[in-house]
Amino acid sequence: MAITYEPIATTTLGSAQSSVTFSSISGSYTDIILVINAKANTGTANIVWEVNSDTGTNYSYTYVNAEPGGVTASGRASSTASPYLNFYGYLDTTWGNWIAHFMNYSNTTTYKSVLARFNNSNNGTGANVGLWRSTSAITQIKIKTSANNFDTGSTFTLYGIKAA
């Protein structure tokens, strides 16, 4: 049986910081899964993803969620430079997790989709689909906060999945 689910890299923060970058991502997988287990060092922050150092308005996302107060909501952002992995379900000082699937990330013919689940029992859960409007293979993924920092002990792990 072929091994199709492999760890690529993992980072555990020894101090609070605002971003984590995975560089030189091999194109030898079909999909990539990013698992984040984190909290904020103080206050709150949305989690923003960026690929290949592209800070242009080449991203979009759509979400459905459960927010505090029994609210359910859906929304989107187009042509943004700051695509969220969440909407609610943001970082605060409660531990949460964010799991993102980068689909067919290394192909050079289609735009890239990201399916994410965001989970913070304190402020929200839901699903978020993101899009990067580029046909370039993804070779770098940067995860950053919109404010404040990821706290010490937060972990970020990248897995590669092969179709065969």
Place this chain on the structure above:
Amino acid sequence: MANTYTAIATVTVGAGGASTIEFTSIPATYTDLYVLLSLRDNRASTSGDNVKVTFNSDTSSVYSYRLLYGDGSSAGSASGSSEAQTRIQYASADNQTASTFGSLNMYVPNYTSSNAKSISSEGASENNATEAYMGLTAGLWNPATQAAITSIKFAPYNGTNWKQYSTATLYGIKNS
């Protein structure tokens, strides 16, 4: 390259049912845990059922959850804190289409850490009727003294027994 996604154990409910499904003596040799469940319980309902989840036999009020769900016509949400368990959704219930079982998963990152344990879960109790439920869950186990997860128990939320042929498989995932 190491094989990082390993089946640890599977439970299949036998004739007569079972009040809980439990994994015990979970080794600390992985980074994350992942559970796939196929569940039906004896709740007399067409609305499916939630699933109680407890870790390390801890039933003190140290769990929380936030749910997003849909019933085939509208969406809703719920939350709880200082609960005796967290919960995931949805198992099939006894009055739903016969021979159907709810499909659920649950992901627990860093289950051996000394921090609170957060979970991610999705599930659905598909039903050949106008009412069927699916849901997403964020959960948290936050005991006063943090500990590695060594056991996980799943129990019906409103029902009392898992039906025969319900199954659960526990996987371990390593990050290196």
